[in-house]
Amino acid sequence: MYDFSYHNPDSVAGAVSAMNKAEDGKFVAGGQTMLPTMKHRLASPSDIIVLGGIAELSGITVDGDSISIGAMTTHAEVAASSDVQAMIPALAALAANIGDPAVRNCGTIGGSVANNDPAADYPAAVIALGATVKTSKREISADDFFTGMFETALEEDELITAISFPKADAAAYMKFENPASRYAIVGVFVAKTGDDVRVGITGATPCAHRGMRLEGVLNSNFSGDALESVEIPVDKMNADIHASAEYRAHLVKVMTRRAVAACS
Amino acid sequence: MATNGIGVSVRRKEDKRFLIGKGNYTDDINVVGQTYAIFVRSPHAHATINNIDTTDAEAAAGVVAVFTGDDLAADGIAPLICGVTVTSDDGEPHRAPAHPALAQGKVNYVGDHVAIVIAETLAQAKDAAEKVEVDYGILPAVTDTASAADEGQQQIHEAAPNNICFNWPLGDKQAVEAAFASAHKISTLDLVNNRMVTNPMEPRAALGEYNTGTEEITLHLTTQNPHLHRLVLSAFNQLAPEHKLRIVSTDVGGGFGAKIFIYAEELVVGWACRKVNRPVKWTSDRTEAFLSDAHGRDHVTSAEMALDEDGKFLAMRVMTRANVGAYLSTFGTMVPSYLYAFLFAGQYTTPLIYSEVKAVFTNTAPVDASRGAGRPEATFLLERLVDVAAADMGLDPVEIRRRNFIPVDAFPYQTPVVQCYDSGDYNAALDKALALADYDGFGARAEEAKSRGMLRGIGLSSYVEACGIAPSAAVGQLGAGVGLWESAQVRFNPTGNVQVFTGAHSNGQGHETTFAQLITELLGVPIEDVEVIHGDTAKTQFGMGTYGSRSLAVGGVAIAKACEKLIAKGKKIAAHALEAAEGDIEFADGNFTIAGTDKAMNIAEVAFNAYVPHSYPEGLEPGFDENAFFDPLNFSFPAGTHVCEVEVDPDTGVVEIIKYSAVDDFGKLINPMIVEGQVHGGIAHGVGQALLEGCRYDSEGQLITASFMDYAMPRADNVPNFDIDYAPTNPPDNPLGVKGCGEAGAIAAPPAVINAITNALGVKHIDMPATPENVWRAAQGAA
Incomplete structure (x- = not known):
């Protein structure tokens, strides 16, 4: 790890101010990606601005038909929340299966969504549930938030304060795990609200995205059989030593079918 | 029998310090x-x-x-x-x-x-x-084992033309060719033994x-x-x-070898x-x-078996290219040669075996011993080839094994590949394993799985391993630079407690407990009064360390030999103190007794007399402290049958191990709990090789699997609860009647798992690691 300046602000405004003063600052939420990267000397921020001391970033609140989860809420807290379990059990289940206990007790929803790892779990849920990402500056819809591999709509000095998830009638997340890292090789989150079906896909491509072709079919026939006709474009898929593009494309359909089955 | 002696699952003495953070690992020292x-x-x-x-x-x-x-x-x-x-x-x-x-x-x-x-x-x-x-x-880099020695390859070392380290033949080539020429059936198999990173x-x-x-x-x-x-x-x-x-x-x-x-x-x-x-x-x-760290395995092999019309093995031929990495590690030459080809007979009476191993240099980390070291590679190819032969002959995998097993009355059994097996009862282990696995009920279970859209498979592995590497004269003839005996010193302190200095070493296997149990059994000293000391050249006499499942089979015997010397000396001291003839003194349960009387003296008192020899046998040295060196007559040959049952999800290729049954012959067990732990760990290691672990370099020689993010180690949820039993025989060459147990699981498991998967899919072969994608592709091909 290289040397850096350490900031521990107690307000969002303080965090933003520290970022604006830093030469090459980084917000650190749970640090589950950032700190290993720094330890391996692959990142060398001049300043790290730790968000753990900002009370306004924590907590889970129910607001009518949606649930707002503070950015610094850990995966373990989301998994254990009776409100999340009651309103969107698939989201609680997703959080319960991220990483290992150490990661779940440190890693946060805001950190995961802001980092936008191509194989992270939360982006699939944010997309499929049509969540709203609340930031220090604005509100960003899920469809506009994830812009590329490790890229989001966030500006340099903008940080996520909370994510608001509308309740779905039925939802399920199916994850095909990388046997080594246990990240998603393919993760598919299916959410059904009224007649509207949304599919969020992670792991398969460089950036989590909506499965528009799958949604198109499922909107008219919400069943696994309907998926057989869908062509998943192999050339858009990621490929690595764990899964080829062809296999990932196949898994997208299998995981979607299983998620649909779990919804019904 | 002593309370904490041989055969008792004594809790590990060393675990207290490990569990409370008082272990003394190298990085702990400042x-x-x-x-x-x-x-x-x-x-x-x-x-x-x-x-x-x-x-x-x-x-x-x-x-x-x-x-x-x-x-x-x-x-x-x-x-x-x-x-x-x-x-x-x-x-x-x-x-x-x-x-x-x-x-x-x-x-x-x-x-x-x-x-x-x-x-x-x-x-x-x-x-x-x-x-x-x-x-x-x-x-340019050379990373591929199969092609490293090909014409026109980039040369790595001037001293090794064509990147060849050695080309080592074993056996009678002409006789094997003749047997193949007249065979009823020839079964063939090309396979890769995947490279592993040991990762202690x-x-x-x-x-x-x-x-x-x-x-x-x-x-x-x-x-x-x-x-x-x-x-x-x-x-x-x-x-x-x-x-x-x-x-x-x-x-x-x-350590696991690394x-x-x-x-x-x-x-x-x-x-x-x-x-x-x-x-x-x-x-x-x-x-x-x-x-x-030195890596393990990394072979590319073609194997053939010649069979007669009854499915009897007539001859076997093996051609292997073994990657030794960029340089030779300390035992890099021995693993793909003596520790490999000497095991090609397995449990079978195959009369003729010919093999050639071409060891090649590549631009990869050195390759050397990793849990099993050569023996897993031999067992994988043999037990896979036997399954292929069974399919070719239309025989059940159990039946073809039985037809070819070395019979129980044939031991000691001289194989055609140097080794002479000490003892074994292969049918006994097979019978027990099949019962444990409910082999006969498999058909019904497969049908039930099919109704859920899943493919069930069952696979066997009947393995032999050679451990407790010995004798020194034999390994010297083969080219080893060292002897392979072991040493022990058993020292009584004047107050009657005992320090055992072993030349073996514990990397966590529990020797401080197992060896203390030997002292308790042989000398009748309470186990809490025994301390086992290893791992410091300033404290212990020269010893050979731990590898090849040798610590008990060789080092344990050295301890027993030192105990014998102490008993012999103690009889003299006790006879003097009890005013009896030495020949009338018997030793049992820690007491020297005049035969036929209740006049006795505890070994602690004898030790005290030896250090305070006020009244003492004339001419006898003071002190109660003996050492011994043991150079065994032969390797020991654990063996057994493991049965693996898997369920394959044809949609994803995911393999779940439903049931794993292992029956091993380790001779006499000193601490069954520790043995069971070794078997569990060994099987997990083998399951890791079969399903998860694959060390990969790219064509430029960059290690792609350089972290746990990409290199998959087995975890608790990758393995089932194991069903374990034993079918012991008594190895005549080992004075304690023990064999080694540390590597058996890693040797037996890979073919058992792969045989189960090929059985489930109805395919001839699948290479390791049988990742979900590889299995899915094989299932597509089979469908």
């Missing part, structure tokens, strides 16, 4: 004035070094020294060695290119050692290491201290064999005379602490472990 070392490693798989500029690094904050290969050579430090000679088919010894501890003008794999940077803090050492400027001339939990480490007063180097190491390290570092690397070099390796967090070898970092740290006259500490991080 000394006054300690400096920190970082190795500058090659980022290229194959390159010349045109220049190394250390100026900026030497000027960096906190830097004590920066050294390169020239500094080592100037001080007369010799290159690393390979300790076993294999004679190639041209009659010449294997090609052994120089293996400098710090590179001399050339690097040959990613992670190869270029320089050492020593600084006041670890962070300063890391910062300075980045300032060492190395001008590399990049060369504790990474390697070294801490060197030099005492200017005594001129002694103390080197704390994560080694499985401290005396072997001292011998090689002294006699071959010229680090220091043996009596001026102390190796300490108290607690080691797993900590047998004498590594560059260990030699360089030992040398550097004297050079800078400061303690120097190096601890590998996990990435360095992936890059620079």
